[in-house]
Amino acid sequence: MDLVRDKVAGALHDALQQAKQKGLLTIEPFPIVSLDLPKRPEWGDLATTVAMTLASAEKRSPHDVAQIILDNLSSHTAVFDRVEIARPGFLNMTIKRNLWLEVLSEIAAQGQAYGRCDLGQGRRVLVEFVSANPTGPLHVGHGRGAAVGQALSNLLRAAGYDVVTEYYVNDAGRQMKLLGASVYARYLERHGRPVTFPEDGYRGSYIVQVADLVQERLGPVLLDLPAEQAEERCREMAAEHMLELIRQDLARFGVAFDSWFSEASLVNTGLVERVLDELRTRGLLFEEEGALWFRSSAFGDDKDRVVRKREGEWTYLASDIAYHRDKLMRRYDLLVDVWGADHHGYIGRMEATVQAYGHPKERLRVVLVQMVNLLRGGKKVEMSKRAGEFITMREVMDEVGADAAKFFFLMRRSDSHLDFDLDLAKQQSAENPVYYVQYAHARLSSVFRIAEERGIPVPQPHEANLDLLRDPDELSLIRKLSDYPSVVQGSAAALEPHRITFYLQELAGLLHTFYYKHRIMPVVVEDEPSEDRFATAGERVIKQRESVTPELTAARLVMMQQVQQVIKNGLSLLGISAPDRM
């Protein structure tokens, strides 16, 4: 919680406590005091609905309850300028300006740490994301998953969690076999051998490239091997190659993982069998029609699920159960899985798994990432995975850059469809929200550069007379800065990084408005216009003539430094750079 909210909540808490002691209110149980930002300026800086929520239990009108709270609040003159009761029973509070100004010192003192909180209390959380099969290059959807996963990890870390990121590599099973077979087929084609391409094989052009690579490294030796062995060689080389490409793409995107976890390692070490034995001894597995089933319906899943097929092969679910069991054994307090939305049917299964091992289902939180529609020239770019025609993450990065891509991926709630306008993302103007926010940061860097050139010092908060900051535009900026820690906390708690993008756009907007209407440093040359040609231009006259004293410049520079700090902190949560020049 932020500085101002903290004090206000404390004051309200005291008032309620006092009223209770005096027997004016029973207050049982003690309510959570909500603090909302009112929509209209005349409703003050903060509002609480606590009187209305208490009213029915107290058997009094909301207004009466509000009055009692107000009466017991009067001692807190250091916090409130004015507290008013509004219609049903809102308490509208106007906060002392001094308290708002303290926010600036707070930010200056905390710097990069401003916005962090202890929501997580050091609890260990594993964030698993991307986890794309190494059967091809990452596509746009994976890019969104990467952006969301990274932002979530940063957010949780800022909220006091001990975060580890992990990529689960699906390097076992049918898809990998198909990959090997597809590459082998292209390899044979290259040598003019007759082939029938595998029915569900991978048809992308990158498969041909892998086949070329195989040829380059091994030459024609595979032609003499039995098909099965040759395919396996192809599979190994292809998997290795693909994973390397994926790593490179992610690195260029600025996303690194603490850990890469191989599915094959689960199968090969026999962990899958051991883990399932554990379930069997607890009566959670049963055989039917020759297959082995997991009784997931006992834990709220729609139906039971097969873990071993009649032919004796493990299903994908089996290794996923083992994988999640392994994560739980690694003693994480919270598992966050970022999945493509088309996997949503899987949630019930995994929740059942977590519960089957004796954990509450809340220990697993699945964040679904919806599809991305790419738009170019206002038209949807068609993609077909089957034909191997899809826009890769690399292409998007090449076209718009990693920063813009991340910002766009994080502009919407992750579980809603995203229209990604490639033309807009490249555009360098106010219509492009990425530039809008980054520009605010660069603009301030420029201000500080010019201050330096002119020999104007940028003071520490205690060196400036912050009391000079009293313009409404200044106060709305400061209030916004003050709100930042609450936004971070809410965003982390809800696992919704898009809230940060919205916040940053709002903050940048306030900065740009302020910047246009006011001056930070005095005009260098005060040329008197010979005739007052701006006399009719309304607002502009104000700006032209706003005289800025050195003291006001100092105060505003302090404020601007904190604005810049918060923009930087926010962008860094999103994994986006905060440029000094653009």
Add this chain to the structure above:
RNA sequence: GCGCCUGUAGCUCAGUGGAUAGAGCAUCAGCCUCCGGAGCUGAGGGCCACAGGUUCAAAUCCUGUCAGGCGCACCA
């Protein structure tokens, strides 16, 4: 047929049970002798899909209906 998600301004979307529902884009009307115009100001635009219910209070919670998306494999 069953399940999950989504229906909010022309478009894309925010909106932690609270007051007269917001933003960006688009449209229209304006603004550069000035620290970066990559910017700013203003206007119009809404039966929050529909119908019930819970509540002092519903876009928000519940039920139903309609529409869209996605799942419903001994695929991954």
